[in-house]
Amino acid sequence: MDDTIAVALRVNGRTFQGRCEPRTHLADFLRHELGLTGTHVGCEHGVCGACTVLVDGRAVRGCLMLAAQADGAEVRTVEGLAAADGTLHPLQAAFVEAHALQCGFCTPGILMTLVEVLNDTPDADEAEMREALSGNLCRCTGYQNIVKAALTAAKAVSGVRGA
Ligand code: FES
Ligand code: FES
Structure with a gap:
């Protein structure tokens, strides 16, 4: 059956x-x-x-x-996330730029968590990014480059953050 x-x-x-x-x-x-x-x-x-x-x-x-x-x-x-023509989402581009991909296994989940943050609060600061990422476990090199990439993407998306 x-x-x-x-x-x-x-x-x-x-x-x-x-x-x-x-x-x-x-x-x-x-x-x-x-x-x-x-x-x-x-x-x-x-x-x-x-x-x-x-x-x-x-x-x-x-x-x-x-x-x-x-x-x-x-x-x-x-x-x-990427556009139909292959153009990376600003978050993906920022991950490449900041060497935030690391092990790669966790990256898709981390990206999708951060996409929600960028959609909801594109002016999120570092503390808010870290809070959002607290539900995504990374056991390799920590979150430094991931947070750096998230903030770079936030700047690209919102245009409100300073250099
Ligand atoms: S596989 Fe779903 S939270 Fe770990
Ligand atoms: S990104 Fe996978 S363990 Fe850190």
Whole structure:
């Protein structure tokens, strides 16, 4: 008996449909059903932030949300950050410039967390950036370059920060 369910949602501006088990979480659905493997899965219990995506504009843990709960939602993943012509999102460009990519596994989740910050509060200061990043674990070289990149991107996006 087929006990899978149908899930339809928009991801990065495109409509996707797929089937999955009711217990499938959103991150696995994105990766295994839609082939969007930029979203990573680390702890799978809401701690590391590697699975962070935007759902209807809010940063959520893809491992804590069922795919079924995202039915009909607008999802944005790391694959949707760059423009169609390949131009990097200001945050991605800032990560390259500041050498903030580091291990890479955590980067997609970190980017999506920061995209929400830039969308909501583009004039966020360092303390606010660090607070926002507190839900994304980085075990390699710390957060210095990540924060530096976030502030550079904020400056590019808002144009309000001084040099
Ligand atoms: S994999 Fe979702 S928070 Fe770690
Ligand atoms: S960026 Fe992955 S552990 Fe630091």
